[in-house]
Amino acid sequence: MPKVLIVDDDPDIVDSLKLILSAEGYAVAAATSREECMRAVEKEQPDLIILDVMMEQPDDGFVVAQDLRRKGLKTPIIILSSIGHVTGYKYGKDSDMAPVDEFVAKPVAPADLVAKVKKFLRK
Amino acid sequence: MERLKLLVVDDEQPMREGVIRALRKYTVSLPYAEDDYGFELCEAGTGEEALELIEKAPPDLLLLDYKLPGIKGLDVLDYITQRQLDILTVMITAYASLETAVSATRYGAYDFLAKPFTPEELRSAVHKATKHLVLSRQARRLSEEKRRVRFQFISVLAHELKSPLAAVEGYLRIIQAKSAGETLAAYDTMVGRSITRLEGMRKMILDILDLTRIESGQKKRELAEVDLREVAQAAIETALPSAQERGVTIELHAPERAPLSADRGELDIILNNLVSNAVKYNRPDGRVDLTIETDEERATITCRDTGIGLSETEAQQLFREFVRIKNAKTKNILGSGLGLSTVKKLATEYYGGDVRVDSAPGAGSTFTVTLRRHQPAPAAAPESR
Known part of the structure; x- marks a missing residue:
């Protein structure tokens, strides 16, 4: 069973995502901070990571993604973000700035998220 | 000590020398500034020379003769005003007439000094100009700082208000898609959490109202x-x-x-x-x-x-x-x-x-x-x- 790691500091978002993904038959682990995420990546060995952009700091998600890539981690990363709406910035794939594989706007419809996740994981 | 750059522009060399001598060791202390202000002095004999110096290294204060050969004092003043340079100008005028005074103010001069003047009169004019300069710069810094803090506050506020919305919307979308099955009871926790998050949001809005009312000073205080x-x-x-x-x-x-x-x-x-x-x-x-x-x-x-x-x-x-x-x-x-x-x-x-x-x-x-x-x-x- 492929495993997804959800990283978000909002417990309700974590619960929602957990429910959506476990209903699809994925194993789900969760972390609520940068430190927890780094530990969970080692311990849980996820097949996919879903990262929220804003945790304690507005750019935590990006920082985490960069840290993971710097460590040589190749696991696909989906950034879950709502900051585009606030800042007006559009984020896209940029291996230097944000070494992630996909951006998903928050809040996300369950079916859309599942489709994105499926793209990276074959059960 | 803080140093302000002062440029004196006059076609008469003895005049410039006199100014420099009077200000070389002069310092201004202001009650609301920590440091005293001293002056780094430079001089120009013509308007052309003055413009060149202003272009290269703009001074903080400018003592500008009204009557210059070639480019006139008012032209130099106009140049500064047009470019919105952060330079405070004191015009030096021979036989200060109301007319020259008025026209110089229109062009953006801060003050006048009528020739001939004593070193004391010069220092007093420089003191006044320095005070004005320092105060207006402080005011500008404060308002920029205020804008920055405001922006930060609003960015965080937007994020904090959006979080509960995202959480509630997330749950609603799950309910809409019936991701947890057809039994109503399966959604009890989600509904409960949604209500809790909305209550939190309402509390936050009330707290924001408290805070902004205090900050804006809009709320009338009634001391009793x-x-x-x-x-x-x-x-x-x-x-x-x-x-x-x-x-x-x-x-x-x-x-x-x-x-x-x-x-x-x-x-x-x-x-x-x-x-x-x-x-x-x-x-x-x-x-x-x-x-x-x-x-x-x-x-x-x-x-x-x-x-x-x-x-x-x-x-x-x-x-x-x-x-x-x-x-x-x-x-x-x-x-x-x-x-x-x-x-x-x-x-x-x-x-x-x-x-x-x-x-x-x-x-x-x-x-x-x-x-x-x-x-x-x-x-x-x-x-x-």
Whole structure:
């Protein structure tokens, strides 16, 4: 069973995502901070990571993604973000700035998220 | 000592020399600036030369002769005004007439100095110009700082208001897609959490209103003699339902009367925040001790709880806007992260007092608020912004 790691500091978002993904038959682990995420990546060995952009700091998600890539981690990363709406910035794939594989706007419809996740994981 | 660059432009060389001699060792001290101001002096004999110097290394102050060969003094002034350079100009005019004065002001000069002038008159004009320059620069810095803080506040605010919306919308979309199956009961937790998040959002909006009302100074303060004991009793009453729900007992230790000159609404905000925090962050069946003491000068409110406590880092961040201590123990506690920063703002800016916290994880927290008992008149304006 492929495993997804959800990283978000909002417990309700974590619960929602957990429910959506476990209903699809994925194993789900969760972390609520940068430190927890780094530990969970080692311990849980996820097949996919879903990262929220804003945790304690507005750019935590990006920082985490960069840290993971710097460590040589190749696991696909989906950034879950709502900051585009606030800042007006559009984020896209940029291996230097944000070494992630996909951006998903928050809040996300369950079916859309599942489709994105499926793209990276074959059960 | 801070050095300001002063450029003197005059076609008469002895004139320039005289100015430089008079100002070389001259310093200006201003009551509201920490440093004294001295002057780095440079000179130009023509308007052309002056423009070149202004272009290369713009001065802070300019002493500019009205009558110059070639490019006129007013042309130099016009050049500065057009480019909105941050240079303060004092025109030097022979036989100052009302007409030249008026036209120079129209072109953006700050002041005049009529020839011939004594070194004393020169220094006094430079003193006045320096004061104006320093003050207007300080004012500009402050307003930029204010804009920056404002922007930051609004960005965080937007994020904090969007989080509950995202959470609720997330749950609603799951319900819409029936991701948890056809049984209604499967969605009970989601509905419950959604309501909790919406309540939190409402609380945050009310707290924002409190904070902005204080910050903007829009709220009319009504200073009267208020009995702190009565305010504390009211705050305890407000917190009682949630305290009873969690088995938390609240005890008040206060003298018969604890009067101080204050705005009742502001004291309500302070006491309500302290007491409701002490209940919210307490352990089940814990206790809260609210103590009020007064002396001639000050009233001290101490609120001690038996709750989860704070680490040193957490305690340091606590009074900043929107800081909510996030950990496994606080995840189900509602809070806007604005309450304590509002308490601090009120205590420090309006009551010449302070807030501090003594705490350790697991050992409970003690919040101490001190307030001045007699407010200086007029007490309408806060002391610092």
